[in-house]
Amino acid sequence: MDTPEKNRISAVSFRNFEDSPVFQYINDLSPIEPVKPPRSDNILHSLAFTSPSSLFSSPQLNSYRDSRFSIKRHRTLDLSSPVVVIGETVKNSPDALEAVKITGLSEEQLKCRPARLANVSETKPFKEQLSLAIELADSLKNGREGCDSQMVSCDEEPMDAENEIGRSGGLRELSDELCRQTNDSLDFDAGSDGVLQTEEMGTVSVFGAENAMLEVAGIQNSEQQIPKITDPKFYSFASEPLQFSICCNNSVNVVEPRGSCSVQISPGAPEITLNRSSKVAAIASIAEAECKEDTGLQPSRKQQSVRRRCLTFDVGGSHKKIPLRDSTNDLPLHSASISKAPSPQECLETSKQDTDEIIPIPRTIGLHLNSFVNPSVSSDRKKKKINDDRDLGYSDVKIMEAPERSMEGESFDQHMATKNRKLSQGLDELGSCKRCKCRKSKCLKLYCDCFAAGLYCVEPCSCQNCFNKPIHEDLVIKAREVIEARNPLAFAPKVVSTSDSAIDLWDENSKTPASARHTRGCNCRKSGCLKKYCECYMMGVGCSSNCRCMGCKNNFIHKNEKCEGESDAVTINDEAKDNDDHADASSQNEDASKSERRNCVLLQSPVAFRSLASLRKLSEL
DNA sequence: GAGTTTGAAACT
DNA sequence: CAGTTTCAAACTC
Numbered sequence: 001m002d003t004p005e006k007n008r009i010s011a012v013s014f015r016n017f018e019d020s021p022v023f024q025y026i027n028d029l030s031p032i033e034p035v036k037p038p039r040s041d042n043i044l045h046s047l048a049f050t051s052p053s054s055l056f057s058s059p060q061l062n063s064y065r066d067s068r069f070s071i072k073r074h075r076t077l078d079l080s081s082p083v084v085v086i087g088e089t090v091k092n093s094p095d096a097l098e099a100v101k102i103t104g105l106s107e108e109q110l111k112c113r114p115a116r117l118a119n120v121s122e123t124k125p126f127k128e129q130l131s132l133a134i135e136l137a138d139s140l141k142n143g144r145e146g147c148d149s150q151m152v153s154c155d156e157e158p159m160d161a162e163n164e165i166g167r168s169g170g171l172r173e174l175s176d177e178l179c180r181q182t183n184d185s186l187d188f189d190a191g192s193d194g195v196l197q198t199e200e201m202g203t204v205s206v207f208g209a210e211n212a213m214l215e216v217a218g219i220q221n222s223e224q225q226i227p228k229i230t231d232p233k234f235y236s237f238a239s240e241p242l243q244f245s246i247c248c249n250n251s252v253n254v255v256e257p258r259g260s261c262s263v264q265i266s267p268g269a270p271e272i273t274l275n276r277s278s279k280v281a282a283i284a285s286i287a288e289a290e291c292k293e294d295t296g297l298q299p300s301r302k303q304q305s306v307r308r309r310c311l312t313f314d315v316g317g318s319h320k321k322i323p324l325r326d327s328t329n330d331l332p333l334h335s336a337s338i339s340k341a342p343s344p345q346e347c348l349e350t351s352k353q354d355t356d357e358i359i360p361i362p363r364t365i366g367l368h369l370n371s372f373v374n375p376s377v378s379s380d381r382k383k384k385k386i387n388d389d390r391d392l393g394y395s396d397v398k399i400m401e402a403p404e405r406s407m408e409g410e411s412f413d414q415h416m417a418t419k420n421r422k423l424s425q426g427l428d429e430l431g432s433c434k435r436c437k438c439r440k441s442k443c444l445k446l447y448c449d450c451f452a453a454g455l456y457c458v459e460p461c462s463c464q465n466c467f468n469k470p471i472h473e474d475l476v477i478k479a480r481e482v483i484e485a486r487n488p489l490a491f492a493p494k495v496v497s498t499s500d501s502a503i504d505l506w507d508e509n510s511k512t513p514a515s516a517r518h519t520r521g522c523n524c525r526k527s528g529c530l531k532k533y534c535e536c537y538m539m540g541v542g543c544s545s546n547c548r549c550m551g552c553k554n555n556f557i558h559k560n561e562k563c564e565g566e567s568d569a570v571t572i573n574d575e576a577k578d579n580d581d582h583a584d585a586s587s588q589n590e591d592a593s594k595s596e597r598r599n600c601v602l603l604q605s606p607v608a609f610r611s612l613a614s615l616r617k618l619s620e621l
Numbered sequence: 622g623a624g625t626t627t628g629a630a631a632c633t
Numbered sequence: 634c635a636g637t638t639t640c641a642a643a644c645t646c
Contacts, residue, residue, distance in 0.1 A: 534627090
């Protein structure tokens with residue numbers, strides 16, 4: 001607790017930092033700010049369609065996301081806890097890697113609170129600890145080179161330094177970052193998220209999440225690894241002998257298990273510690289999740305539809321296994337799963353009971369749904385990946401073996417095949433794979449269907465020079481920002497209801513969005529809005545007054561008209577337009593009727609279908 | 622599969 | 634804001 005004596009010590013120790021230019025810089029940074037979740041009244045517009053994930057900033061349904069805590073990412077490296085931990089770790093144990101990673105982890109968490117700095121880092125001067133950290137990170141970086149190619153498959157594209165950081169994962173990232181910290185600015189790139197990345201709206205990026213899982217599995221560097229999972233609400237990670245945990249509720253706990261110290265930085269904060277046995281917990285929980293998925297405990301389609309690019313596995317939310325990812329998708333496929341894990345509250349309780357026992361891992365791992373992709377990838381490849389990992393010294397392949405053991409007679413291949421089928425089905429339902437063929441846009445413009453839909457490109461895509469991949473997450477985000485700056489609604493659903501009630505939107509018999517309309521309308525000139533060049537037609541909605549099309553024959557039914565009367569179904573817009581088209585009326589009417597029937601029967605676009613499915617589900621709630 | 626058409630997106 | 638260019642999907646052969 002904050003006794004006067006402790007405060008006095010803190011104040012004295014803090015002076016060690018004040019002289020540091022680094023600290024001065026940090027001190028000038030803006031404080032961390034919580035991000036308010038979107039209002040629920042955005043549901044109708046956001047849940048549907050191609051609305052992006054948390055990676056993107058467009059409003060979206062937040063039903064399954066814990067809105068209690070969101071962190072706005074700051075592009076700064078926090079030097080408070082990292083230095084402390086590194087200093088302690090270097091001094092006390094060979095678990096240097098943990099310390100380095102902790103350095104990265106704390107980036108998001110602590111915004112340089114002097115009191116914390118003072119309390120925790122009494123053992124070494126700030127500069128000394130920092131230099132130790134840099135030295136350590138450098139040495140570790142050199143030792144990690146061989147792992148990079150295994151961690152992620154390289155893109156054919158050369159990567160810039162920024163991407164390189166993101167690709168290589170936390171260690172190199174951290175090392176580079178640390179070096180940069182000392183050499184020039186303290187700018188900490190938000191995209192270098194190998195170790196930890198939290199995103200706005202409280203999710204963790206795919207990249208960060210998967211790396212987090214790697215670390216949970218202890219895969220990266222065998223014995224030196226610590227269990228680590230990240231959560232915007234609750235970060236906890238540990239090493240021996242130092243155990244270190246950070247809570248977002250203004251607390252930092254440092255536990256020296258050998259009994260030397262236990263520093264409670266902030267009064268009232270729960271003490272959360274993890275140790276290496278957490279790896280066992282991770283493995284067990286992942287295995288459990290694998291089994292559960294096969295027994296049907298998968299998230300509903302509704303959840304999937306809401307969680308697009310980055311699925312979030314929040315505290316209090318349902319648990320969703322993060323599926324394996326194909327190596328061609330840039331990220332490791334092993335251990336790319338997170339499973340049932342208790343809430344932080346449960347974590348606290350468990351850890352209090354016995355920190356040497358299996359410690360639950362805090363949840364909230366985000367994942368791009370595209371990681372579901374590539375169900376066709378053979379399990380042999382996955383196995384090969386595992387073996388490769390093993391050859392590279394990734395010790396905890398148990399994380400993949402666990403489901404095999406748990407399957408009682410079902411082979412690994414069968415298990416994977418079953419899972420892949422399910423993933424494939426889910427993928428099809430969501431229409432997640434756009435299979436773009438972009439050549440020049442780098443898949444970072446709205447030309448790219450994948451990008452426009454808030455999806456990463458995946459293996460089925462035949463795009464060239466693609467940057468719309470998790471390893472280029474920074475670029476994706478930036479591209480997104482640029483586009484949204486130009487048009488804030490660029491990523492908004494293109495089809496929205498014109499009705500007040502979502503229930504009205506869905507014609508159960510005809511599967512028709514009776515009141516759905518393209519928000520911006522089309523501008524077709526030659527296609528008559530009867531080909532898929534026309535976005536209205538593509539989305540399965542009729543042209544409306546929003547459209548500026550010429551010779552429109554996409555005579556959809558307006559909200560007050562009935563579907564059965566196909567021949568009568570003429571929109572107001574069409575009436576005006578049809579005045580220009582009387583010469584071709586007879587043949588066109590036939591086409592129009594076909595179009596209407598088609599529209600009434602099926603929303604051909606997966607996006608539109610998904611959108612309406614979401615609306616229908618919403619109406620059922 | 623190559624070439625053409627089309628309209629949205631991007632650019633000026 | 635309008636005109637032009639770029640782009641990738643849709644379409645045709």
